[in-house]
Amino acid sequence: MSARVVPIATNTFREAVRDRVLYNLVAFAILMAGAAILVGQISINMERLVVINLGLAAVSLFGVVIAIFIGIGLVSKEIEKRTLYTVLSRPVRRWEFIVGKFLGLTGTLVVNSVCMAAGVYAALIYVSDHHQLLKPDAYVLVAVYFIVLQFVMVTSLALLFSSFSSPLLSAVFAFALFLIGSFSEDLRGFAAMSRGLAHWIVTGVAYLIPNFSALNVISSVAHGDPIAGKLVLANTAYALFYAAMALCGAVIIFERRNFK
Amino acid sequence: MNALQILALEKVYTVGFWRKQPRRALHPLTLSVQEGEVFGFLGPNGAGKTTTLKMLMGLMYPTGGSAKIFGMDISDPRVKAQIGFLPEQPYFYDYLTANELLDYYAKLSGFTGGSVTAQERKARIQSMLERVGLSGSGNVQLRKFSKGMLQRVGIAQAILHDPKFVFLDEPMSGLDPIGRREVRDLIEQLKKEGKTVFFSTHILSDAETLCDRVAVINKGELRGVGSVAELTRNVQGRIEVAWHGNSVPPALKALTQEFSTAGEMCRAIVTEPQLDAAVDALRREQLRLISVTPVRSTLEEYFVQQTNSQANSQKRASA
Numbered sequence: 188m189s190a191r192v193v194p195i196a197t198n199t200f201r202e203a204v205r206d207r208v209l210y211n212l213v214a215f216a217i218l219m220a221g222a223a224i225l226v227g228q229i230s231i232n233m234e235r236l237v238v239i240n241l242g243l244a245a246v247s248l249f250g251v252v253i254a255i256f257i258g259i260g261l262v263s264k265e266i267e268k269r270t271l272y273t274v275l276s277r278p279v280r281r282w283e284f285i286v287g288k289f290l291g292l293t294g295t296l297v298v299n300s301v302c303m304a305a306g307v308y309a310a311l312i313y314v315s316d317h318h319q320l321l322k323p324d325a326y327v328l329v330a331v332y333f334i335v336l337q338f339v340m341v342t343s344l345a346l347l348f349s350s351f352s353s354p355l356l357s358a359v360f361a362f363a364l365f366l367i368g369s370f371s372e373d374l375r376g377f378a379a380m381s382r383g384l385a386h387w388i389v390t391g392v393a394y395l396i397p398n399f400s401a402l403n404v405i406s407s408v409a410h411g412d413p414i415a416g417k418l419v420l421a422n423t424a425y426a427l428f429y430a431a432m433a434l435c436g437a438v439i440i441f442e443r444r445n446f447k
Numbered sequence: 448m449n450a451l452q453i454l455a456l457e458k459v460y461t462v463g464f465w466r467k468q469p470r471r472a473l474h475p476l477t478l479s480v481q482e483g484e485v486f487g488f489l490g491p492n493g494a495g496k497t498t499t500l501k502m503l504m505g506l507m508y509p510t511g512g513s514a515k516i517f518g519m520d521i522s523d524p525r526v527k528a529q530i531g532f533l534p535e536q537p538y539f540y541d542y543l544t545a546n547e548l549l550d551y552y553a554k555l556s557g558f559t560g561g562s563v564t565a566q567e568r569k570a571r572i573q574s575m576l577e578r579v580g581l582s583g584s585g586n587v588q589l590r591k592f593s594k595g596m597l598q599r600v601g602i603a604q605a606i607l608h609d610p611k612f613v614f615l616d617e618p619m620s621g622l623d624p625i626g627r628r629e630v631r632d633l634i635e636q637l638k639k640e641g642k643t644v645f646f647s648t649h650i651l652s653d654a655e656t657l658c659d660r661v662a663v664i665n666k667g668e669l670r671g672v673g674s675v676a677e678l679t680r681n682v683q684g685r686i687e688v689a690w691h692g693n694s695v696p697p698a699l700k701a702l703t704q705e706f707s708t709a710g711e712m713c714r715a716i717v718t719e720p721q722l723d724a725a726v727d728a729l730r731r732e733q734l735r736l737i738s739v740t741p742v743r744s745t746l747e748e749y750f751v752q753q754t755n756s757q758a759n760s761q762k763r764a765s766a
Contacts, residue, residue, distance in 0.1 A: 194554040198540070205542040268538045273604060276504040276532035276614075277555045278524055445507040 191279045192287040199291020200298075203257060208295060211249050212302050218245055223310040234314035239327060239409040242307035247334045247405075249303070250296050251365055254338045257295070258345025259357040261288040262437075266446060275446075282438045289346055289434060296338040304331045323411035326404075329419060333402040336426035340397050341365055343433035350440040368399035397429055448517075450612055450643040451480040451503075455512035458498050458667075472498045473667045475512055480645055480660075482517075482611075485638050487654035487661035488647040489746075491754060495667040496647035497535055500616050504532050516612060528557060531605035535616040535647075537597060541590035545581060545600055546572055548589060549607055556608035575603040580629065595626045602633060613637055615646035619653055631657060655746045663753050670753040678749050685742040688725050689714045691735040698728035716742060 203209070219242055226237045262285070265271040274284060307327060312318050344364055348357035367374070371393060378389040402422055404414055455475040461467040473495045480486045490496050501507040503514055503521055514521045517529055539548055549572040553559065558568055576582050579599040589597065598621065605613055618634075619627045627650075634657050637644050648654055654661050655675050663670040663678070671678050690713055695706055702725055705716035717725045722739070729736055 190557070190559065191555055194551055194559075198543075198551055201547075202540065202542055269534060269536075270538060270540055272501075272504070272506055272534040273532065273537065273539070273552065273601075274555060275506055276527065276530070276534075277552065277608075278527040278557055279555050280524065443508075446501065447507070 189280075189283050189286075191277075191283045192290065195274075195279075195284060195287025196290035196294060199261065199288050200294050203292065203295040208253060208257060209299060209302075211253065212299065212306075215245055215249060215303050216306055219306045219310045223313045226314060235311065235321075235324075235411075236409045238310045238314055239307065239330075240405060242303075242310060243327070243330050243334065243405040243408070246300055246303045246307070246331060247337065247403075250300060250334060250338045251341055253299065254292065254296060254341040255345050255358055255361045255365070257292055258342045259349045259354045259361065261292060261346055262349050262441065263354050263357070271446060281442050285346065285350075285434065285438050285441055289342060292342050293339055296342070297335055300331055300335050300338070304328065307331075321411075323408075323413070326408045326412075326414050329414045330404050330408040332419070333404055333422060336422060337399055337402050339430045340399070340426050340433070343430035343437070344397070347433045347437040347440075350437040350444070364397060365399065368397040369403070370400060371396050371398045372400040398425065402426065448482050449479045449515075450482040450484070451478075451486075451514070451516055451645065452518075453478050453499075453503075453512070453514045456499070456502060456509050456514050457511040458495075458502060458507065459510045471667055473502075474669070476664075476669055477512075478662050478669065478672050480643060482643055483638070483641050484659045485634060485644045485657050486646070487658035488645060488664065489649065489651065489654055489661055489750060490647070490664040491649055493666075494664045496664060497616055498667075499664075500532075500614055500647060503614065504530075528608070529611045531608065531610035531613045533601045533605040533613075533615045533618055536620060537601035539589050539597065539600060539604075542588065544586050544588050545576060545592075545603075546585040548600065549575060549604060552604045553607055558608050571607065575607050578606075579603045579633070594621050595623060598622055598626065598630075602630065606637070610642070612643045612645070615644065617648055618646055619648060619650050627653070651745070651747045651750055661746070663750055665754045671749070675746050679746060685716055685718055686722050687714055687716055687738070687740045687742050688722070688729070689737040689740075690729050691737055694732075694734075696728040696732045696734070698731065699725055702728070712737065 219238075222238060222241050226234045230237055262271075265274070271284075275281065304327065308320065308324070311324055311327070312320060315321065341361060345357060345361045348360045352360070374389065374393040374396065378386060378393045381389050404418075407414065454477055456473065456477075457471070457475045458473040460470045460472055462470050476495075476499060488496050488499070498507065502509045503516070505521060505527070516526045519526045540551075543551065546569075550568065553568050553572065558571065573582070573585070576585050579602050581596060581599055581603070584592070584596065589600065592600065598618070602615075602618065605615065615634075618630050622630065631653060634644055634646065646657075658675065660672065660674050661678065662672040691711060692713055693708055693711060695713060695715070699715055700706075702721045703715055703717050707714045715725065726736065726739070
């Protein structure tokens with residue numbers, strides 16, 4: 188990796204930490220502690236299901252909000268505050284700046300997710316009969332890994348949108364795409380049913396939109412179903428390819444920009 | 448050798464959403480800066496100084512022309528290792544301390560790994576902070592810095608990696624008289640070290656004191672390039688006439704309104720064509736002439752003349 192990407196990524200991570208982004212962990216900890224105590228009292232033999240569902244949904248929601256709201260400001264804030272000028276007047280290529288920013292935010296989200304995963308496991312230990320983890324609980328880690336892959340895609344999309352549009356519009360685009368992408372299996376089903384020109388258009392749109400539903404295995408993991416290794420590989424390849432494409436788009440647009 | 452060679456560099460923006468109109472921010476600009484020179488880039492606000500600097504720094508792409516720094520095209524990434532840049536009214540990551548910020552920039556400038564140890568980088572940062580008078584503030588977050596302190600950090604980051612060519616955009620802007628004096632001293636030091644300095648300003652006295660040569664730009668057009676002496680030579684000369692006495696002859700009063708009296712000596716400022724008539728007036732009154740001295744025109748006069756003449760010619764063209 189380029190020697191300039193690492194300091195840019197480190198600085199982005201440091202900015203997130205000093206801007207108290209990781210304080211969301213406190214809210215998450217309160218949520219998990221409350222859920223664990225409450226669930227034990229109101230549900231019978233459903234504690235594990237509820238804790239995993241609630242915990243992983245919270246990991247996903249908190250992370251997506253961070254990925255979008257920090258992601259859209261990664262570039263625009265640097266332009267607006269003109270901090271970019273002293274960076275790009277050095278031997279830093281524009282693609283290195285974009286990749287460094289992306290890796291910095293992704294790193295923040297990974298740290299955030301790891302801490303949250305630890306919180307989910309702590310809640311699972313609390314609600315289990317003998318205060319110990321079961322074998323299927325290992326798949327919670329796979330679900331968290333898939334959630335991180337979602338963050339990688341969302342961050343790259345937020346960066347792509349922020350490279351050509353305003354922060355507000357970028358947030359709207361990224362959030363809309365996340366919502367549509369979460370129901371992309373339905374869209375693919377609709378494409379399969381349609382005929383003629385509509386079939387080609389809907390199929391095209393379905394494949395262009397990020398397939399977040401393939402990365403959502405929360406329900407399966409909550410029911411103790413195993414996750415196939417093949418799915419892990421396919422999802423990893425898909426998410427990395429999609430994020431790389433979005434980043435390439437962001438770099439191409441950013442390379443052509445004039446900073447007035 | 449030319450440190451900077453600009454050839455017909457221009458920038459045209461398109462404005463408007465539906466009916467796009469071209470707006471020329473910089474007319475084809477050609478100039479060169481010699482190695483080791485302190486070069487002033489003068490112009491009123493909105494003249495095109497920052498646009499030019501941004502194009503040289505690779506922050507904007509020119510729509511025409513080219514520029515070379517030490518013989519390399521400005522798009523060549525190797526150029527960036529040779530230059531330092533202070534933007535106008537700089538803003539830095541305010542969550543960082545001065546030490547952290549300079550460490551970040553040092554790493555981005557290639558002042559890292561291999562030949563440079565972390566200890567050496569730290570020592571370099573410390574010496575830069577001392578040089579700009581911030582040695583005690585290295586561990587303070589930049590959000591607690593005053594405007595003047597931020598400007599100093601800006602200068603420190605511009606010279607941190609020991610560049611051969613330093614570009615400063617309005618380096619004195621927003622500084623108090625002491626701060627301005629310190630920046631002036633720093634530019635002089637850089638010149639002594641053999642660096643080339645290109646700085647934009649609209650504070651003419653600074654340019655007059657510091658620059659080997661200056662360029663005057665207005666409304667995106669170059670109005671003149673040369674040493675201050677060369678540029679001001681062309682301004683119509685004015686002459687100071689001094690004589691012994693404390694009265695002003697009526698004939699001289701008819702020529703000019705610029706008089707001053709100090710003790711037993713009077714002075715009047717006249718234009719070159721008025722000189723003979725002024726001396727004759729003194730002779731007729733039998734006053735003792737002490738001196739006749741050409742008044743050196745200031746850069747300010749040249750600057751005002753250039754900006755006004757352009758405005759007048761545009762008015763005439765539109766009328």
